[in-house]
Every structure is written in C-alpha cells, then in structure tokens.
Amino acid sequence: MSVRKLHDIxxxxxxxxxAALALALARAGFDVAVIEPRAPKPWNAQDDVDLRVVALAPSSVDLFVRLNVWNEIASARASAYRRMRVWDALAPGELTFDAADEGRSALGFIAENRLIQSVLWNALQRESRIALHSPGKVTSTESLSGRRTLTLDDGSSIAAKLVVAADGADSALREMAGIGTSDRDYRQRAIVAHVTTERAHEITAWQRFLPGATLAFLPLADGRSSIVWSVPDAEVTRLLALDDAAFCAELGAAFDFRLGRITATTPRASFPLRMKLAERYLAPRFALIGDAAHGVHPLAGQGVNLGLRDVDELCAVLIEARDAKRDFAAESVLRCYERRRRSDNVLSAHSFDAINRVFGSEAMPVAALRGAGLTLVNRIEPLKRMLSNHAAGRTRRVDAMR
Ligand SMILES: Cc1cc2nc3c(=O)[nH]c(=O)nc-3n(C[C@H](O)[C@H](O)[C@H](O)COP(=O)(O)OP(=O)(O)OC[C@H]3O[C@@H](n4cnc5c(N)ncnc54)[C@H](O)[C@@H]3O)c2cc1C
Incomplete structure (x- = not known):
C-alpha cells in the first residue's frame, strides 16, 4: 500500500x-484532506423544514460570516430569535433575555442542520486546497515519525502531519487513538417535531423545565415552532405512540399553553441523550474537536456552538505556529488548543448536567430554590450578562481574533 502525498491536515x-474546520484551514493556506462516509442530503427549498435544527449563537454566525457561507444559509432559510424566556413548572420566577437589551438585533438564529451541512459541503467541493474522500471511512490510524496515517475502508491510505477527528460523539477515531471518555447516560431522549401554535411565537425561544423533562420551543421563519422535548426513556415510547391530536394536547399542557393550543404537528423523531467527555483532546499528531471531544445535553442548545468555538481556537493555534515557522502539529501547540477549549467545554457540559439534574428534581426545597434562582438571576444584571455572554460565545479569546 503506497502513501503518495503528505497533507498538512x-x-x-x-x-x-x-466541514467548518476544513474550510477555515484551507482558506488559511493549509493543504487539507477530508474523509466522510456520507455526503449530506442536498437541501431543497421546496422540502419542509428538516426536523434537525440548531440554535446558532452569535459566535457561530460570526464564524460562518468569516467563512463566507452565512449569506447562503441565512437567505435560504434561517430564523432569528430576539428573546428567550425560561421558566419552571414547579416554582414561580422567569429568566428573560432580550437582544435589544444588549444592543443586538438577534440573540441567535435557528437553522436546519441539513442546510448548514449542504452549504458547507458545497463550499468544500469548490476549495482547491481540499481533497475530499467521500464516501470514505477510516478503519485504522497510526502515528509514524512526523506524520499520521489513516487507512480507509477501500484499502487506500492518507498521510498528514496532523489528523483531526471530527467524527461525532461516538468517534471511532477517538477510540483508535486510545482516548477514553467519561459518560453519563441521561436515560432521556429528545423528541423533536415542528408544531403550529394558536398564537404567534413572538420570535422568542421558550424553555420550560418540568419534573424530569425540559421543553424548548424554537421559532421558525414560517411561524411554526421547532420543539425539543427531553423526556425520560420510559415516557418517550408512550409520547411517540400517541396520535397527533393527543400528542398536541399533552404538549400544549406541558408548555403551559404559553402560545395557546398546539393545532398541528409534523411526524416526530427522537434522539438518545448522553454526556460524553473525552479525557484528553490529544494524541501524537492527533486532536479531537466538536462532539468527538464533548457530547453535551441539548437543553442549552450549545453542542455545535461549542464545537465551532473549538474550530476558532484550533485554527488560531495552528496558524500562529505555522507563521512562526514551528511544527504546527507539535504537542506543545496542540496542548495550547486543549488548554483553551477543554475547560470551557467541560464547564459547559457540567453546567448543563447540573441544570438538568436540579430542574429534574421534584424535591420541594430544590424546587423552591430553583424558582428563587431564576428570579434572582433575572434581577442581577452582571450575572445575567455573564450567562448571556457565555451562551453567545463571547469569550475573551474569540473576541480578540476579530
Ligand atoms: C435533539 C438535539 C438538539 C440539538 N440542538 C442543538 C442546538 O440548538 N444548538 C447546538 O449548538 N447544538 C445542538 N445539538 C447538538 C448538535 O447537533 C451537535 O453538537 C452537532 O451536530 C455536532 O457536530 P459534529 O460535526 O461535531 O458531529 P456530527 O454531526 O456527529 O458529525 C460527525 C461526522 O463524522 C462522520 N463520521 C463518523 N464516523 C466516521 C469515520 N469513521 N470516518 C469518517 N467520518 C466519520 C459522520 O458521517 C458525520 O458527518 C442538538 C443535539 C440534539 C440531539
């Protein structure tokens, strides 16, 4: 088996x-190979809004702007949300965020995963510095002096000075590199659907905590809301088996009828929820990024936003090292990326975990505390600003790069 070319990354x-990392690195002048088993399904404006959507924080939108893909995403089908309202079924109090208070026009945007992936994929195909190997699946990896090789399922081989694994929460590459994870199975699944409500969604992202569950309504541009309803495993089967009318009635009640009755729903899908944190992000000439490094509970809608912040930081350290004529895949360089991102990711994951546990509890003292907590946080401006800044991805490092 011959390895012809040595890629940078x-x-x-x-x-x-x-895909975002590949584009960013290619635009910065690196020679990049990308291996992906499945090209994303092409996005089509005539299709209904795909069931998988993400809430993009301003930091993610900024990255997409810099990669010159945001206009295409936004003009195809993305919806801004201007406000966020969080409340609890067991205690009084509400936490509210308003973009206007921060002098912004939106807190973030809701966009379909498939649309984002298609736009990025098309951009990858146009990039002369990117060699796209798709369909292609990595079956083994080996670190040799000054390079790392990947063997693909068709028997071919790719060599690069650095390999970055962005192969998701069940990352096979992470396992091949011998990196363990600490896991928590929430024994919950997230039910997703798009629903029509009696009243307008007010361009607001809504979140209600319920005993053992969280329910988010994300505003879509067509007036519907995309729901993410995280419920215990035992409940999921029952909720998925309900007919539409019964499901809408239960959903309306769980949402406290904040937007009136739920009058229609699309078919529903569900996803298992786990926290999966890599014990380290590095191996020789190897780094983890995105869900491969940190799978988190979706209650705060931050998974991909954290991953895109990894992209910013990893690019920054690699460019800095290359421009200083250093080996950009050296452990000291990668360690810098790990230091900058791991603490934020771990802290975020544990915060979402703690919120899920505290708000999942029905014990009365906890319930009273959390109601007081929401009211209190809502009144303490600096604390509220800190939470809002974190959700928006406004960290000192990312800001400094602008
Ligand atoms: C219900 C739900 C709602 C969510 N809502 C939000 C939200 O509002 N905001 C937010 O920020 N996040 C949200 N998330 C999280 C978000 O979807 C993930 O964080 C994000 O998709 C992770 O992206 P990724 O590129 O790291 O990994 P993935 O999307 O998992 O991509 C991994 C890629 O690697 C490829 N791959 C796998 N194995 C191999 C291999 N051996 N060789 C080559 N390629 C391989 C796969 O085909 C895939 O294309 C949500 C998650 C869920 C479940």
Missing part, C-alpha cells in the same frame, strides 16, 4: 464542525 468527519 486530515480531518475525519465533515459534519458541521469538521
């Missing part, structure tokens, strides 16, 4: 994070 997985 090989990226395994072209989900939203891997």
């Amino acid at each position: 090989a990226i395994v997985g072209a989900g939203m994070v891997g």
Whole structure:
C-alpha cells in the first residue's frame, strides 16, 4: 500500500464542525484532506423544514460570516430569535433575555442542520486546497515519525502531519487513538417535531423545565415552532405512540399553553441523550474537536456552538505556529488548543448536567430554590450578562481574533 502525498491536515468527519474546520484551514493556506462516509442530503427549498435544527449563537454566525457561507444559509432559510424566556413548572420566577437589551438585533438564529451541512459541503467541493474522500471511512490510524496515517475502508491510505477527528460523539477515531471518555447516560431522549401554535411565537425561544423533562420551543421563519422535548426513556415510547391530536394536547399542557393550543404537528423523531467527555483532546499528531471531544445535553442548545468555538481556537493555534515557522502539529501547540477549549467545554457540559439534574428534581426545597434562582438571576444584571455572554460565545479569546 503506497502513501503518495503528505497533507498538512486530515480531518475525519465533515459534519458541521469538521466541514467548518476544513474550510477555515484551507482558506488559511493549509493543504487539507477530508474523509466522510456520507455526503449530506442536498437541501431543497421546496422540502419542509428538516426536523434537525440548531440554535446558532452569535459566535457561530460570526464564524460562518468569516467563512463566507452565512449569506447562503441565512437567505435560504434561517430564523432569528430576539428573546428567550425560561421558566419552571414547579416554582414561580422567569429568566428573560432580550437582544435589544444588549444592543443586538438577534440573540441567535435557528437553522436546519441539513442546510448548514449542504452549504458547507458545497463550499468544500469548490476549495482547491481540499481533497475530499467521500464516501470514505477510516478503519485504522497510526502515528509514524512526523506524520499520521489513516487507512480507509477501500484499502487506500492518507498521510498528514496532523489528523483531526471530527467524527461525532461516538468517534471511532477517538477510540483508535486510545482516548477514553467519561459518560453519563441521561436515560432521556429528545423528541423533536415542528408544531403550529394558536398564537404567534413572538420570535422568542421558550424553555420550560418540568419534573424530569425540559421543553424548548424554537421559532421558525414560517411561524411554526421547532420543539425539543427531553423526556425520560420510559415516557418517550408512550409520547411517540400517541396520535397527533393527543400528542398536541399533552404538549400544549406541558408548555403551559404559553402560545395557546398546539393545532398541528409534523411526524416526530427522537434522539438518545448522553454526556460524553473525552479525557484528553490529544494524541501524537492527533486532536479531537466538536462532539468527538464533548457530547453535551441539548437543553442549552450549545453542542455545535461549542464545537465551532473549538474550530476558532484550533485554527488560531495552528496558524500562529505555522507563521512562526514551528511544527504546527507539535504537542506543545496542540496542548495550547486543549488548554483553551477543554475547560470551557467541560464547564459547559457540567453546567448543563447540573441544570438538568436540579430542574429534574421534584424535591420541594430544590424546587423552591430553583424558582428563587431564576428570579434572582433575572434581577442581577452582571450575572445575567455573564450567562448571556457565555451562551453567545463571547469569550475573551474569540473576541480578540476579530
Ligand atoms: C435533539 C438535539 C438538539 C440539538 N440542538 C442543538 C442546538 O440548538 N444548538 C447546538 O449548538 N447544538 C445542538 N445539538 C447538538 C448538535 O447537533 C451537535 O453538537 C452537532 O451536530 C455536532 O457536530 P459534529 O460535526 O461535531 O458531529 P456530527 O454531526 O456527529 O458529525 C460527525 C461526522 O463524522 C462522520 N463520521 C463518523 N464516523 C466516521 C469515520 N469513521 N470516518 C469518517 N467520518 C466519520 C459522520 O458521517 C458525520 O458527518 C442538538 C443535539 C440534539 C440531539
């Protein structure tokens, strides 16, 4: 088996994070190989809004603007949300965020995963510095002196000075590199659907905590809301088996009828929820990024936003090292990326975990505390600003790069 070319960087997985990284690195002048088993299904404006959507924080939108893909995403089908309202079924109090208070026009945008992936994929195909290997699946990897090789399922081989695994929460590459994870199975699934409500969604992202569950309504441009309803495994089967009318009635009640009755729903899908944190992000000439490094509970809508912040930081350290004529895949360089991102990711994951546990509890003292907590946080401006800044991805490092 012959390895012909030595790429600067090989990226395994072209989900939203891997594809964004590939584009950013190619635009910065690196020679990049991308390996992805499945090209994303093409996005089509005539199709209904895909069931998988993400809430993009301003930091993610900024990255897409810099990669010159945001206009295409926004003009195809993305919806801004201006406000966020969070409340609890067991205690009084509400936490509200308003873009206007921060002098912005939106807190973030809701966009379909498939649309983002298609736009990024098309951009990858146009990039002369990117060699796209798709369909292609990595079956083994080996670190040799000054390079890392990847063997693909068709028997071919790719060599690069650095390999970045962006192959998602069940990352095979992470396992091949011998990196363990700490896991928590929430024994919950997220039910997703798009629903029509009696009243307008007010361009607001809504979130209600319920005993053992969280329910988010994300505003879509066509007036519907995309729901993410995280419920215990035992409940999921029952909720998915309900007919539409019964499901809408239960959903309306769980949402406290904030937007009136739910009058229609699309078919529903569900996804298992786990926290999966890599014990380290590095191996020789190897780094983890995105969900491969940190799978988190979706209650705060931050998974891909954290991954795109990884993209910013990894690019920054690689460019800095290359421009200083250093080996950009050296451990000291990669360590810098790990230091900058791991603490934020771990802290975020544990915060979402703690919120899920505290708000999932029905014990009365906890319930009273959390109601007081929401009211209190809502009144303490600096604390509220800190939470809002974190959700928006306004960290000192990312700001400094602008
Ligand atoms: C219900 C739900 C709602 C969510 N809502 C939000 C939200 O509002 N906001 C937010 O920020 N996040 C949200 N998330 C999280 C978000 O979807 C993920 O964080 C994000 O998709 C991770 O992107 P990724 O590119 O790291 O990984 P993935 O999307 O998992 O992509 C991995 C890629 O690697 C490829 N791959 C796999 N194995 C191999 C291999 N061996 N060789 C080569 N390629 C391989 C796969 O085909 C895939 O393309 C949500 C998650 C769920 C479940």
